[in-house]
Amino acid sequence: MFDGYDSCSEDTSSSSSSDESEEEVAPLPSSLPIIKNNGQVYTYPDGKSGMATCEMCGMVGVRDAFYSKTKRFCSVSCSRSYSSNSKKASILARLQVAGKPPTKKAKVLQKQPLVAKLAAYAQYQATLQNQAKTKAAAVPVEGFSWGNYINSNSFTAAPVTCFKHAPMGTCWGDIAEGVRVEVPNTDCSLPTKVFWIAGIVKLAGYNALLRYEGFENDSSLDFWCNICGSDIHPVGWCATSGKPLVPPRTIQHKYTNWKAFLVKRLTGAKTLPPDFSQKVSESMQYPFKTSMRVEVVDKTHLCRTRVAVVESVIGGRLRLVYEESEDKTDDFWCHMYSPLIHHIGWSRSIGHRFKRSDITKKQDGHFDAPPHLFMKVKEVDAAGEWFKEGMKLEAIDPLNLSAICVATIRKVLADGYLMIGIDGSEAADGSDWFCYHATSPSIFPVGFCEINMIELTPPRGYAKLPFKWFDYLRETDSIAAPVKLFNKEVPNHGFHVGMKLEAVDLMEPRLVCVATVTRIIHRLLRIHFDGWEDEYDQWVDCESPDLYPVGWCQLTGYQLQPPAPQSSRDSQSSSSKQKKKAKSQQYKGHKKMTSLQLKEELLDGEEYSFLQGTSDQESNGSASYYIKQEP
Numbered sequence: 001m002f003d004g005y006d007s008c009s010e011d012t013s014s015s016s017s018s019d020e021s022e023e024e025v026a027p028l029p030s031s032l033p034i035i036k037n038n039g040q041v042y043t044y045p046d047g048k049s050g051m052a053t054c055e056m057c058g059m060v061g062v063r064d065a066f067y068s069k070t071k072r073f074c075s076v077s078c079s080r081s082y083s084s085n086s087k088k089a090s091i092l093a094r095l096q097v098a099g100k101p102p103t104k105k106a107k108v109l110q111k112q113p114l115v116a117k118l119a120a121y122a123q124y125q126a127t128l129q130n131q132a133k134t135k136a137a138a139v140p141v142e143g144f145s146w147g148n149y150i151n152s153n154s155f156t157a158a159p160v161t162c163f164k165h166a167p168m169g170t171c172w173g174d175i176a177e178g179v180r181v182e183v184p185n186t187d188c189s190l191p192t193k194v195f196w197i198a199g200i201v202k203l204a205g206y207n208a209l210l211r212y213e214g215f216e217n218d219s220s221l222d223f224w225c226n227i228c229g230s231d232i233h234p235v236g237w238c239a240t241s242g243k244p245l246v247p248p249r250t251i252q253h254k255y256t257n258w259k260a261f262l263v264k265r266l267t268g269a270k271t272l273p274p275d276f277s278q279k280v281s282e283s284m285q286y287p288f289k290t291s292m293r294v295e296v297v298d299k300t301h302l303c304r305t306r307v308a309v310v311e312s313v314i315g316g317r318l319r320l321v322y323e324e325s326e327d328k329t330d331d332f333w334c335h336m337y338s339p340l341i342h343h344i345g346w347s348r349s350i351g352h353r354f355k356r357s358d359i360t361k362k363q364d365g366h367f368d369a370p371p372h373l374f375m376k377v378k379e380v381d382a383a384g385e386w387f388k389e390g391m392k393l394e395a396i397d398p399l400n401l402s403a404i405c406v407a408t409i410r411k412v413l414a415d416g417y418l419m420i421g422i423d424g425s426e427a428a429d430g431s432d433w434f435c436y437h438a439t440s441p442s443i444f445p446v447g448f449c450e451i452n453m454i455e456l457t458p459p460r461g462y463a464k465l466p467f468k469w470f471d472y473l474r475e476t477d478s479i480a481a482p483v484k485l486f487n488k489e490v491p492n493h494g495f496h497v498g499m500k501l502e503a504v505d506l507m508e509p510r511l512v513c514v515a516t517v518t519r520i521i522h523r524l525l526r527i528h529f530d531g532w533e534d535e536y537d538q539w540v541d542c543e544s545p546d547l548y549p550v551g552w553c554q555l556t557g558y559q560l561q562p563p564a565p566q567s568s569r570d571s572q573s574s575s576s577k578q579k580k581k582a583k584s585q586q587y588k589g590h591k592k593m594t595s596l597q598l599k600e601e602l603l604d605g606e607e608y609s610f611l612q613g614t615s616d617q618e619s620n621g622s623a624s625y626y627i628k629q630e631p
Helices: 076-097 104-135 145-155 235-242 260-267 275-285 346-352 471-474 553-556 566-579
Strands: 049-054 058-063 180-184 194-206 209-210 223-224 292-298 299-313 317-322 330-337 392-397 400-412 417-422 434-437 500-504 512-521 524-529 539-543
Touching: 145 194, 145 223, 223 346, 292 330, 299 330, 299 346, 299 434, 392 417, 392 471, 500 524
Parallel strands: none
Antiparallel strands: 049 058, 180 194, 194 209, 209 223, 292 299, 299 317, 317 330, 392 400, 400 417, 400 539, 417 434, 500 512, 512 524, 524 539
């Protein structure tokens, strides 16, 4: 048992045992801390020295790992406490010899060793309870495990750096394979929690596949954990915290000089920054608080906003309850950086439709969220050539995110906002118009789909197929919105086709599901929900706050929806075919089936008829938005 690598300033030039054949880990250039060979590591016993019981706290452990020449104490703190109590007992004895009755303070001092033992035992029991809670919290939803899922299928996951809005997204650094950490040693029979050093074998979002030092190519005890978890520490943490380092029982026989082994293996290796846990904690502090009032899109009428109150905040996701909901069941989920929420007064300032609340005054405890908390949009210059009502474009249908449709600008608002309608399916009163900013990555110039080999959804009921923009513009006496007005910025997002992630089902925004990137067109990602049919795929921007790294749900405590089982997919497919026969006047779009719903249902409503793209090739970003106008 060790008190931690890098614990003291003792010289570490001793040679390793003859059976050590490992090569040194070459230093890698990075911003991560480099482990230096300047510390003492105590050797693990050879098994001949037996066990010992700490005379201070009663902890049982390996004798050679105990402190003092006589191996009477499990830690330096116990040794010091015992020494202090011995002095107090000596003073008490002298007082009694002098014939003076013991004072109240002396009686307390006399009982202190027992109190210390009880405190140590209570701490031990609390540790066991915390471990049990940790294990219970780590049980995957419905038996799903990201680690098993990735290992069994050789999947790759999108790196944390792809998600700037997620915890640690902007300060992940160079955490990669080979980084060493100190983690709990589960291959140990000691009655208390001990640690050992492990290296990252594979990264999948926040999750890391770890292997204990000393196992070399043996993967029998490899395990997955969330690298941002409370039990993951940089090398050296045990030394500063007084925690013991104990080699796993399976390999304790491999070396007689574990000190030299660790020095050789760890010198020059990378570890986590010493303030890593602090950065994790800080990145999970969210400015939105419960009882804050905001303006959010009305989910029953997309053309307007309503006042809602923040009911809860989980990982930056807000559960908003519409202010008029007395039983608090009329809610809406979105991220705090979502373009669907705004400060109180936003609708009036830009001329957006707004549903006034019947509540004449704020309820007790409710207060307006400060405007600076909301995501800022890029400023635009509408003084010159600008969007006009009636102009045509292509847009992602917010009621069916699997489709990019022929659309029309219905109204131009202030500050660069536009009201968009989907051609052929608009309600007579415009209640299904929706608001996009001019810089939104969800609207595109005419011809975007054709150039990028995406199937464009034509207006419902349009007879001339295949759809041709030139013919349609002439028939409707319309013009296309100028290409130069659209946002053509493509960030270096880091996503690749096939990467796994956790994604919000925007048709059921309370659900976060196991998902895969199946296509990349510039900054546009096509997200497939594992286990579901392609018709439920969704087009999402690469910087969408509704995409998260693997392990985000576990880190934040949000419930993850696993891939749908085969039986649910078959039931859903059959139900979908039956529902397609039903018709209604108002289009409501698809509603994705979830594993939480045992009864497979779809929203009633007529669905768009569209062709699904078959290309799964990743765009290299070289295609142009521009198209030639036919004469």
